Amino acid sequence: METPCGARGQCRKCLVRVLGEAPEPTPADLEQLTPAELAQGFRLSCQLRVDRDLEVAVVPAVTLDPRKARLGALAGPAEVDPWAPLNPTGRSLGFALDVGTTGIAGALLDLRTGEELAVHASLNPQAVYGADLMTRLSHAIQGEEQKGELTRLVRDAAQALLGRLLGKAGARPEEVTAASLVGNTAMHHLFLGLPVEQLAVAPYTPAVTEGRVFEVPGFPALYALPVIAGFVGADTVAAALAAGLDAGEETVLLVDVGTNGEVLLRHAGRLYACSAPAGPAFEGGEISQGMRAGPGAIEAVRFDGRDLVVTVIPGGPRSTAGGGGGSGTEAARGICGSGLLDAAAALLEAGLMDETGRLTHAGPAAHRLAEGGRAVALAPGVQLTQKDLRSLQLAKGAIRSGIEVLLRVAGIGPARLDKVLLAGAFGNYLRRESAVATGLLPPVDPGRIQPIGNAAIAGAKLALLSRSARDRAEALARGARFVELATHPDFEEVFMEALNFPRVRPGA
Ligand code: FES
Known part of the structure; x- marks a missing residue:
């Protein structure tokens, strides 16, 4: 079970439905669940005391991102130079x-x-x-x-x-x-x-x-x-190793977008590093209908000039109400990180949201507004609220501030970036155009942005196979200049700027 609140009975994300006679509701059940849910046997599993055999249905089923097929796509042909003793006979x-x-x-x-x-x-x-x-x-x-x-x-x-x-x-x-x-x-x-x-x-x-x-x-x-x-841990060092940030003349930015985002910048032979606490918005946390990328999650949203069009990850329940776009047959249950970023970009483009992140009544898709203008209906039963958009702003603002501070420390502007590498599963699925349109990334040509998959495991493989890769990892970590964002004198100013969305030019 996922237990985002630490099993404190506060988040409702661990719901199960007891089949047969359900135990008495706990105080947390009474607070979190409606009388109808309680009557149907729904309980918070983190509060549920198993005092006899119980049969429960898990809602929703916990899944890893089903799209996480590219485990360490960066590995490529690796140098083999073993550092550990090998079996004298047979395989090692x-x-x-x-x-x-x-x-x-x-x-x-x-x-x-x-x-x-x-x-x-x-x-x-x-x-x-x-x-x-x-x-x-x-x-x-x-x-x-x-x-x-x-x-x-x-x-x-x-x-x-x-x-x-x-x-x-x-x-x-x-x-x-x-x-x-x-x-x-x-x-x-x-x-x-x-x-x-x-x-x-x-x-x-x-x-x-x-x-x-x-x-x-x-x-x-x-x-x-x-x-x-x-x-800024061993996973980031491994990603830097796999991405070859210790060699070459190019100026390269590597961003791992996660709850604790990490940003690395290589410029003029130096490596700069910082961590940017983005919070869980990109993983669906703190978003009212947020969920991890799994069946039923809205993974993409675009504006086609007239309306918002959503794409849902297949495999969830089928819709009986017709979709909010896409195939129209997959029912949406919530929205994942890539969908969230896309949605913000689409709302900006549609004129439904201004650059301060405020929902506005404008444009051809204004019929999507709900809750008196405080939410946008993306699909039947799935809304994105003004509060969700504020959480997204904080998350993308944190990552972008990390990028901006490192650029300042290195004394360069975004135009100097030859490449922007996006590590981690999220990087594989976010639309590069949306990352720039929302200001998560600085204004660079989307063609220079490259997702590199799980670069951490790719680096772990290199270090497993070769002593010289281990040496390179150690040199990378030793030579990195760590920048503490919270105490950097420019941080507050940069962060305030990074919260806003880029202004959409009319007709752009
Ligand atoms: S884990 Fe949060 S309510 Fe159970």
């Missing part, structure tokens, strides 16, 4: 692991040839202690027992993932002789059992920054990539 395999706050991803590689034998992804079971990093950390710092539980959960999930990979590849556990680990700093520390108390308070100091081999019970020799700062 390696396990590359990327522990994310939401999901964990793994790949099984042949350490002699670099061949990828299997990939798999699953949810991070720590999510039961909160969807976002800070909720998770605040649980961990309650005590050794709580922290130990988070470590155990993620290690068990990694073991299970490795088991799946071995099964897929027809391999045996004793054939696996090395592993590599990437993840944001908190996940990296929790996996390794390192102290995390200091990550929860400014200045968010990591316990360990350098890359090194750890002994982790149940795993082979495990090389954890270095981290740069409390919120």
Whole structure:
């Protein structure tokens, strides 16, 4: 189950329907659910005490992004230069692991040839202690027992993932002789059992920054990539490695849009890094009908000159009311991050929203306005509210401020950017034009924007296969100039500017 509020009975996102006789509602049930829902057996599963056999239906089913097929698309042909002892006879395999706050991803590689034998992804079971990093950390710092539980959960999930990979590849556990680990700093520390108390308070100091081999019970020799700062972790270093940010003459911006966005800028041989706390809006959090990209999520919205046209991820329930565009047969249940960004771009283009983010009664699509002008109807039963648009503004404003501050520190403008790389699953699916139209990204030619998939696991694979890739990762992390956004003198001014949407030129 997803438990964004940390199982506190406050978010309604963990609903189940008890089939048969439902237990008495809890106080949180009474507060969160309507009498009709209660009568139909709906309960908050985080509050539900299982005192006998119960049969429940999960609403909605928890899914990883079904579109996450491109695991580490950047990897390409990798150099093979093993750093761990190989089996003298038979195969020697390696396990590359990327522990994310939401999901964990793994790949099984042949350490002699670099061949990828299997990939798999699953949810991070720590999510039961909160969807976002800070909720998770605040649980961990309650005590050794709580922290130990988070470590155990993620290690068990990694073991299970490795088991799946071995099964897929027809391999045996004793054939696996090395592993590599990437993840944001908190996940990296929790996996390794390192102290995390200091990550929860400014200045968010990591316990360990350098890359090194750890002994982790149940795993082979495990090389954890270095981290740069409390919120610029080994996953970002791995992405920089996979994207080759340590070489070449080009000026490159790398952005990982997530709850904790990371921004890297390489210019004139230097690497600048910052983290931009975007919050959960891009993952559907804090958006009234937000959801992760899954069946029934509106994933794209455009304005065709007369009206808004939406596209829904298939696989959900079929609509009986006709769609709000698209195929008209997939019923929309909510909206995911890429749909949200598209919707904002489409509202600007349609004149339904001004550059301050305020909904306005104008243009041919004005009939879409609902709730007295405080919401826009995207599809039957799915609305985007003024408050949702404010959350989006905060999220995109945070990422854009990170980009602007790094450009200022490097002393250049956006016109100098040769390439903008978008890492992470979200980067694969957002429309580049919408990223520029909403001001999430600076005004660059969309042709220079390139999604690079899960670059973190691609970097983990490189570091697993080669000693020199490990050295490069360490040099990247050591040489990076970390910029703390919150204390940068220009931050407030930049952030206020970044909140606004770019003005749409009439007829543009
Ligand atoms: S209400 Fe938030 S997890 Fe149950």
